[in-house]
Amino acid sequence: MKIAIVGATGAVGVEMLRVLEASTLQPSEVQLYASARSAGSTLPFRRRDLVVRELVPGPIPADVILASAGGSISKAYAPDWVAGGSVVIDNSSAFRLDADVPLVIPEINPDAALSHRGIIANPNCTTAIAAVAVWPLHRAFGVRRMIISTYQATSGAGAKGMEELLEGTRAYLDEQAVEARTFAHAIPFNLIPHIDTFQDNGYTREEMKVAWETRKIFGEPNLRVSCTAVRIPTLRAHSEAITLEFERSATPDEARELLGTAPGVELVDDPAAKRYPMPLTASGKYDVEVGRVRASLVFDGGLDFFVSGDQLLKGAALNAVQIAELLHERGALRAVTSSEVVSGR
Amino acid sequence: MKIAIVGATGAVGVEMLRVLEASTLQPSEVQLYASARSAGSTLPFRRRDLVVRELVPGPIPADVILASAGGSISKAYAPDWVAGGSVVIDNSSAFRLDADVPLVIPEINPDAALSHRGIIANPNCTTAIAAVAVWPLHRAFGVRRMIISTYQATSGAGAKGMEELLEGTRAYLDEQAVEARTFAHAIPFNLIPHIDTFQDNGYTREEMKVAWETRKIFGEPNLRVSCTAVRIPTLRAHSEAITLEFERSATPDEARELLGTAPGVELVDDPAAKRYPMPLTASGKYDVEVGRVRASLVFDGGLDFFVSGDQLLKGAALNAVQIAELLHERGALRAVTSSEVVSGR
Known part of the structure; x- marks a missing residue:
């Protein structure tokens, strides 16, 4: 080959x-x-x-x-x-949203890849990292609503994004002016709630991609997904705070059991030992770290959890x-x- | 005096x-x-x-x-x-949760302060920043569910937190070892989903404070609030992604009109001009910046928005x-x- x-x-x-x-x-x-x-x-x-x-x-x-x-x-x-x-x-x-182009995460919808007509789309990095963690829970409990807030690394904008953070941070510490070229504003010691372009509905394309692509990959055109996508001053690995409402009630223990054996997922969930997902530990790792699993306080039988995944790896x-x-x-x-x-x- | x-x-x-x-x-x-x-x-x-x-x-x-x-x-x-x-x-x-100690945000419950017995409690910084933005919306539409993900600055842990970020960042750029003293892990170019101690329900005290204190300040003991509190490598000003479900349907335009005149709030919501809340612009400011106001995609008639507020000022x-x-x-x-x-x- x-x-x-x-x-x-x-x-x-x-x-x-x-x-x-x-x-x-x-x-x-x-x-x-x-x-x-x-x-x-x-x-x-x-x-x-x-x-x-x-x-x-x-x-x-x-x-x-x-x-x-x-x-x-x-x-x-x-x-x-x-x-x-x-x-x-x-x-x-x-091509991700083209009807005749499969959008594939092998842990989720491998069979979709087999009917390709020459092009297979790889999902958006933020979508892929959330989806591998949410999929085993969706299969067991049926996701009804999904609320995601992201903490996205500068390398999501390519190598130049990472360079801009490092150069800008040096400039900041030397009390020099910080330039914004790749990002809309200075990113060192800041955050920017603006990734990709704004849509008419007030969401960015990055935020809508998570909704559109998750629906297509899961084969659930009516899944309700809302996302806030935020660039933060990290170098690598995207993190996401995720809240899920289910059709069928889930407990944190059931979720941890499913996530502990789910392909593409590493359960990192031992708060007493200060173990939870972080860019520091998720960077360079194939599996997406999932932790902070707890019962939702807003949805009965729902779950809150946190993921960190290397967006250049599982995300791309x-x-x-x-x-x-x-x-x-x-x-x-x-x-x-x-x-x-x-x-x- | x-x-x-x-x-x-x-x-x-x-x-x-x-x-x-x-x-x-x-x-x-x-x-x-x-x-x-x-x-x-x-x-x-x-x-x-x-x-x-x-x-x-x-x-x-x-x-x-x-x-x-x-x-x-x-x-x-x-x-x-x-x-x-x-x-x-x-x-x-x-004393914040003591029944005979008023917990007060002057824009929200000033009268509560008048019945003090010698002690008045100032709310947690994350709570205060969310509450000034949510209150005018709660009064108009009745909040049913509130989901918050935070992006908290190192100065939330005091001056030593800020110093640890600056020193650690210098060490990182010089390829020296980064020490974690104030924080549970190295904070430069990282994030830590762990602020204050963990509770039996898997939430941190910081996360629960947002729920407990918001209920007390609003006088709504049954309000459903869920929070994920995350420390990020910024110096000052906490940001929060907030999703609200209401009793009565709200539109982004109605919300912007209310927020535009709400005390303690500055509406910063012009995405086309790249204007939205950020630590860079919210630091040192008395008002809490509120923007990215948009219709929720998971709650009919609900809202998503983003806030940044100086947690040393309105938050303290x-x-x-x-x-x-x-x-x-x-x-x-x-x-x-x-x-x-x-x-x-």
Whole structure:
């Protein structure tokens, strides 16, 4: 299997290569693509140095393309890649809500990936981190309402977001002016309740993505989801305070038992020992940390809990590579054609 | 009127003196008290330098004592202060839930202050900041459920909390080890979902205070409140994401109209101009910033919004001085005696 990574030098692209390196996949070739600026640089992969190539229009000679170069690149290039016979696992928001593009978290809806027509979408990082924790509870108790407040790291805006926090913090401590370029305002020792653009309903796109994408991944078009998305001065790993109302009453003990064995989840819930989810411990980890599980004080039989997950891993690179592994295991590397869909698979 | 500040050199005490300086009160004398360590130092007040005295047991010759030296000091000393004829406005949690101690936010329940028996409690900072924003909405629409996620600054743990963040951040940037003393874990570029001690129900005391105190201040013992309290690496001003369910349906426009004229509130809600509440703009401000007002997606007729307020000001020092101003204006500087209470005032 030949695998290509598009956007290989970005914050997510670099993690895609690392996760691929540690995966059980044995690609016969790994190709790296980025903009002309990064072309010619090298990245190590399994004791070799891979040269980054410039991305140009047209097909790519790979079975699987892991794309993380932004929505406009994906929109412009993906049709050619699919026409050339590749399966595209796209980390941008370009295709996530398209009816004929599966939006997949392998722990939740793996089968959806198998009916792809050449493109599979990787969810938004905030959605993915919440969804792996909420899914086992949804299956057991049926989520009716979900209220999420996020604590999102600067690397959610790419490597440049992290650099802006570090540079700005140094400037602040040296009593110099702090510049805001990537973010709408200075981020050091501040927070910004504004991620992505504002919609007519007053929510940001980031907040609406959590609602739209969770509904699609869960197959629950009527799920009630409300989100407040906030950028905070951390480097890596997004955290989320989540309140759930259920159809069927849940207890914290039942929830901990389910979360303790749920794939993609690490139960970190021992307050007496000061153990709970934090960016400090969740960064670099494949599993999403879940803790502070307690009975909701506003919904009878509901739950409150807190999650921290590495948004570059489960929120992006890891989930994408897991989709590639899934396609490989299930022999689904060829796109389903229109005629197969029409004939009633 | 003679005013004393106990804990005058702490993060809140210093602000109490500044707020008092800017207030319309004309105290005939201002006395400052702190531990032996700080005794002898001076703090400026209206062009004079006031000498800090050592706090010793026994009465203080002042009409009003603004106390912010911690719960154990207040518990041990306040009875003597009251016996000596002073009115104590206490910023600790020692007396807040006592049935015969009024818990007061002047914008909300000023009349409660008038029936004091020598002690008036100042609310928890997180409670005060949420309550001034929620109160006008509660009066108009009747809050049924309130879900709060907090983003709390390090100065909530006093001046030493702020120092730990600044020192730790410098150490982190210099690739040195980061120490955690005030906080349970390293706070630079991290967050900690743990403020105050854990209760049997899995909530922290900080989280429960928001529920207990809001109910008492609003006079609504059955209000359903759930809170997740999180320390983040900011210096000053607490922020909170708040979701409200109401008895009577509210629209964002109605809410903005009420909040635009509510005392203690500054409506900062112009997303198109990138204006919303942030610690950067709320720090040092008397009013609590309220913005991101939008229709809830989980409660029909409910609201989501975001607040940032200076927890050393409205969350502590300002509210305490406002209570002193209220007592002065209403001539309530003498405690209500038991016989007056019994005779049916």
